[in-house]
Amino acid sequence: MGTEYTLTEDDKPTPGASFLEDVIELQLLTANESLGPVDFTHPQEHHDF
Amino acid sequence: MTGKLTLTSPADLLAYIPHLLGGTPTESFIVLTASAGALGATLRVDAPMDTAPLGFAQTVTSLAAQDENATACYLVVYTDETGDDARFPYAAHVAALGKELVTARMPVRKVYLVTSTHWAAYGSTERNPLEQITDSNANATLTFMGSAPNVDVYNPALLGKWVEPVQVPVRTEESVQEARREWDTALEAPGMPDHETTRKLAAWFQDTYIRDFLMADIITTNNGVIIDIILGKFDGRPDWKRVDHAETIAFELMKAVPEGQRAPMLTLMGWLQWLKGHGKHAERYLKLAVEDVHGYRFAELLYDLIGSVYIAEVAKNQETAYKRPTS
Numbered sequence: 001m002g003t004e005y006t007l008t009e010d011d012k013p014t015p016g017a018s019f020l021e022d023v024i025e026l027q028l029l030t031a032n033e034s035l036g037p038v039d040f041t042h043p044q045e046h047h048d049f
Numbered sequence: 050m051t052g053k054l055t056l057t058s059p060a061d062l063l064a065y066i067p068h069l070l071g072g073t074p075t076e077s078f079i080v081l082t083a084s085a086g087a088l089g090a091t092l093r094v095d096a097p098m099d100t101a102p103l104g105f106a107q108t109v110t111s112l113a114a115q116d117e118n119a120t121a122c123y124l125v126v127y128t129d130e131t132g133d134d135a136r137f138p139y140a141a142h143v144a145a146l147g148k149e150l151v152t153a154r155m156p157v158r159k160v161y162l163v164t165s166t167h168w169a170a171y172g173s174t175e176r177n178p179l180e181q182i183t184d185s186n187a188n189a190t191l192t193f194m195g196s197a198p199n200v201d202v203y204n205p206a207l208l209g210k211w212v213e214p215v216q217v218p219v220r221t222e223e224s225v226q227e228a229r230r231e232w233d234t235a236l237e238a239p240g241m242p243d244h245e246t247t248r249k250l251a252a253w254f255q256d257t258y259i260r261d262f263l264m265a266d267i268i269t270t271n272n273g274v275i276i277d278i279i280l281g282k283f284d285g286r287p288d289w290k291r292v293d294h295a296e297t298i299a300f301e302l303m304k305a306v307p308e309g310q311r312a313p314m315l316t317l318m319g320w321l322q323w324l325k326g327h328g329k330h331a332e333r334y335l336k337l338a339v340e341d342v343h344g345y346r347f348a349e350l351l352y353d354l355i356g357s358v359y360i361a362e363v364a365k366n367q368e369t370a371y372k373r374p375t376s
Contacts, residue, residue: 021350
């Protein structure tokens with residue numbers, strides 16, 4: 001709580017502004033080919049096979 | 050889960066997968082990495098639709114290679130699209146993937162096929178009953194340890210149909226701070242906030258700017274850099290109990306508002322699922338968000354991001370990744 005977040009611009013937020021949306025939009029410019037969502041999990045404890 | 054689980058049969062291995070993924074996959078490829086007799090990471094991707102075998106195989110291999118300790122792997126194909134030769138569905142993709150995984154020094158030890166009616170060693174004429182999986186020692190042991198293969202916070206039957214909409218608050222510096230304070234209090238307290246607080250929080254989530262702060266504030270190990278927060282790059286292991294609590298509260302907030310105001314909470318739940326490494330569950334929540342508010346931008350963008358085979362940074366590392374709580 002109380003973290004000061006680093007924004008790319010220092011202007012006042014406009015109505016409907018979303019810094020998270022803006023960042024994702026930029027990220028998508030260099031995104032991979034769409035193959036659908038991926039699940040990636042690790043063993044909960046030690047599992048042998 | 051505590052203790053050591055020993056998997057001694059293919060049915061054991063197949064029983065293990067739903068416990069790790071939080072549900073039985075459908076139309077999916079699973080790669081289970083392995084090293085020195087122990088299993089490593091579990092990777093699930095959608096079965097290829099129109100993707101060429103080589104491109105598919107290279108992408109899946111690069112994802113599986115996130116487990117740097119892997120020296121071998123198992124491949125499981127879940128599908129009912131068995132085509133002309135039911136023994137070899139997606140034959141070209143399986144062959145290409147096998148080659149790529151060898152090149153990446155994690156050769157495939159075994160390939161299995163699971164359909165909605167049976168399971169088999171890939172390429173064999175076996176038709177083993179699925180009961181062998183549910184009745185396996187591994188399934189019984191995991192269940193005894195407190196693991197459940199299907200865990201879901203979201204239950205649409207609990208959502209009210211006749212609920213008053215909340216009034217979207219006027220955003221001021223003070224209201225942003227008040228929203229963050231109330232949200233943090235709710236996350237720190239056991240149980241659910243009272244009705245009045247629930248409605249207030251649901252109202253604040255309607256404001257995109259405040260919503261962003263509330264989402265970021267769930268992760269106490271965030272480094273304050275927006276791009277890192279959204280991609281799950283944190284300063285250490287998140288407080289996953291707080292994350293689970295946030296997800297449960299988000300569903301509680303959904304119960305306090307009518308259709309058309311639930312998209313922010315559904316998007317939050319989708320993002321949290323993705324951070325946990327559960328892309329398929331995330332996709333489902335994000336679809337529901339866009340159904341709730343047509344064109345809800347944040348959900349659409351996250352949907353595109355997650356669909357671009359992104360794995361949250363926090364989910365890649367075993368030390369920081371989510372571990373499912375046991376009952």
